[in-house]
Structures are given as structure tokens and as C-alpha cells.
Amino acid sequence: MGIRKKIPKSQELTYALSVKDAMCKNVVKVSPYLSIKKLREILKENAISGAPVVEKGRVIGVISIEDLIKCLVKGEITAKIKDKMTKEITVCHPEDPLIKAIQIFERTGYGRLPVVEKDNNKLVGILTKSDIVMCLFKKLRSLYETKEEKEDENHLPLYSELKGDFSFKMEKPVEKMDFKKAGSVSSAFKDAMEKFGLPKDVVRRVSISAYEAEMNMVIYSEGGTMTLQIDPHKAKIEANDNGPGIDDVKKALTPGYSTAPDWIRELGFGAGMGLPNIQNNSDKLKIRTKKGKFTRLSFEVNLK
Numbered sequence: 606m607g608i609r610k611k612i613p614k615s616q617e618l619t620y621a622l623s624v625k626d627a628m629c630k631n632v633v634k635v636s637p638y639l640s641i642k643k644l645r646e647i648l649k650e651n652a653i654s655g656a657p658v659v660e661k662g663r664v665i666g667v668i669s670i671e672d673l674i675k676c677l678v679k680g681e682i683t684a685k686i687k688d689k690m691t692k693e694i695t696v697c698h699p700e701d702p703l704i705k706a707i708q709i710f711e712r713t714g715y716g717r718l719p720v721v722e723k724d725n726n727k728l729v730g731i732l733t734k735s736d737i738v739m740c741l742f743k744k745l746r747s748l749y750e751t752k753e754e755k756e757d758e759n760h761l762p763l764y765s766e767l768k769g770d771f772s773f774k775m776e777k778p779v780e781k782m783d784f785k786k787a788g789s790v791s792s793a794f795k796d797a798m799e800k801f802g803l804p805k806d807v808v809r810r811v812s813i814s815a816y817e818a819e820m821n822m823v824i825y826s827e828g829g830t831m832t833l834q835i836d837p838h839k840a841k842i843e844a845n846d847n848g849p850g851i852d853d854v855k856k857a858l859t860p861g862y863s864t865a866p867d868w869i870r871e872l873g874f875g876a877g878m879g880l881p882n883i884q885n886n887s888d889k890l891k892i893r894t895k896k897g898k899f900t901r902l903s904f905e906v907n908l909k
């Protein structure tokens with residue numbers, strides 16, 4: 606469908622890198638029972654503009670320089686941090702892809718995100734936009750230096766040894782609203798493609814699209830299955846779900862179009878770039894959908 610626009614490497618990397626690759630592990634954190642006066646000293650000493658508030662290792666809020674200024678204006682410098690902090694906080698997890706954190710930053714305008722373990726909310730790091738920029742910059746530089754295209758040439762891919770007479774297929778279920786497992790199917794596919802020795806560029810393009818299709822199934826659908834198929838000349842993904850279908854496919858393919866509710870946006874999704882990214886990364890894309898019944902997405906990336 607259409608002409609594929611090449612998506613920049615920096616954007617591809619935001620899917621491939623995780624929050625843990627970018628986050629800062631040395632976090633300056635504060636106790637909820639400290640005073641605003643003490644907070645002022647801590648922020649100044651460390652030259653930071655905010656900090657997560659932590660009790661027994663777990664994040665219970667964040668306090669920023671804006672909160673501090675408000676207190677100073679009102680002369681509340683003996684107030685406790687716990688009474689002045691923001692309690693409804695947005696966090697991210699170490700294993701989240703960077704794209705998710707970037708979307709949260711874009712959506713919320715926050716300056717920093719606490720990074721907590723998924724199961725127990727334990728603080729393991731902090732992420733700022735400049736951490737992300739530095740991480741991308743380092744990765745791009747090392748990619749540039751290692752010239753991975755050369756590696757592809759030297760390493761004889763399994764699929765080419767098979768001399769064009771094979772077809773590999775792998776199917777996985779996707780559960781609706783299961784944010785804990787979300788992303789695991791596309792990573793399993795990525796693994797399989799890497800083991801198969803597909804060119805890195807193909808693996809990246811298919812993985813990005815598979816991740817977006819998987820997230821859409823988790824967020825919007827009633828769940829379904831995804832299939833990866835590797836043929837001699839193409840890698841193909843099918844994402845079949847059990848409704849509710851897409852009202853207007855053309856609209857859904859428009860960059861920025863999203864019907865995501867606010868709470869989904871707060872999780873960092875709903876930028877409306879999923880389907881457009883799939884389209885840009887695929888050599889062939891088909892969407893079949895029936896209102897109230899199903900959505901069947903299939904896309905292919907050519908191997909030659």
C-alpha cells in the first residue's frame with residue numbers, strides 16, 4: 606500500500622531500547638516526612654528540579670520545584686512533603702520500550718518519570734527527556750561505528766541456507782487489556798526472526814509493526830491471535846481479533862487519529878501513530894474489518 610517512507614533510525618530505536626537502558630539509577634529521593642525547607646536544600650544541593658517521594662522503597666508521590674515555590678509563596682516552609690506532593694503519579698517500568706516513555710512525556714508534559722518495578726512499585730530509577738536523548742545518541746553512535754550492515758553480509762542467514770523451500774509459522778494469543786503481557790508477543794516474534802537470521806532492517810520493521818498491532822489488540826479489541834510467518838521472500842504478520850472492528854479504516858490510518866480514552870493516553874498510548882507506522886514499515890498492508898465482529902490486519906516485509 607503506497608510508497609513506504611523510510612522511518613528514521615532514531616525512531617526505530619525508541620522501540621528497540623528499553624527504559625532501563627536510558628534511566629538514571631542514582632535517584633535522589635526524599636522521605637514524605639521531610640519539611641519543605643529541607644526539600645529546598647536537597648533540590649539545591651543536587652541541582653535538580655524535583656524528586657520522587659519514597660516510603661519503604663516504594664514511590665508514593667513526586668514533589669517538584671513548582672510545589673516548593675507554591676509553599677514558599679504561602680510561607681508554608683515547615684509543611685511536610687507528604688501534604689504537598691502530587692500523589693497521582695505516572696510511572697514507567699524498566700522493561701517498557703522507550704517509545705512508551707516518550708509518549709508519556711509528550712502527553713503529560715512532565716519533566717521526569719519515576720521508574721518502578723512492575724509487580725511491587727519499587728523505585729529503581731528515574732527518567733528524564735535528556736536521559737532519553739543521551740541514550741539514543743550513544744546508541745546511534747555505536748551503531749554507526751559497528752556498521753551492522755556488514756555483519757549481515759558476513760553472517761550467513763539461516764533462511765538463505767534453506768534454499769527457498771520452507772515456511773515457518775508461529776501463533777500466539779493476545780489478551781485484551783492485559784498490560785502486563787502487552788508487548789510479549791511482538792518480542793517473541795522478534796526473537797524468532799533474529800534466530801532465523803533475517804536481516805536486521807527487516808526484523809526492526811516487522812517488530813515495530815507487530816508491537817503496534819499487538820497494543821491495538823490489547824487496548825481496543827476483545828483479544829485474538831497474532832501469527833508470524835517467514836517465507837523465503839517475506840516475513841508476514843497477521844493480527845486477528847474478535848471485534849469491535851474499526852469504524853473508518855481510512856481515518857484510522859491518518860497520523861494522529863486516535864479514539865483512545867484519557868486513561869489510556871495517561872498510560873502513554875493514543876498518539877494515533879500505530880497504524881501509520883505499520884503502513885510506513887510494511888511493503889504490503891491489508892486491513893479487513895467488520896463492525897462488531899473482527900479486525901484482521903496483515904502486513905508483509907519483503908526479504909529481498
Ligand SMILES: Nc1ncnc2c1ncn2[C@@H]1O[C@H](COP(=O)(O)OP(=O)(O)O)[C@@H](O)[C@H]1O
Pocket residue numbers: 817821822825826846848849850851857858862863864865874875876877878879880881900
Ligand atoms: N484492533 C482494533 N480494533 C478496533 N479498533 C482499532 C484497532 N486498532 C486500531 N483501532 C482504531 O484505530 C485508531 C488508530 O489506531 P493507531 O493508529 O494505532 O493509534 P492509537 O492506538 O494511538 O489510537 C484507534 O484509536 C482505534 O480507534
Ligand SMILES: [Mg+2]
Pocket residue numbers: 817820821875877878879880
Ligand atoms: Mg495504536
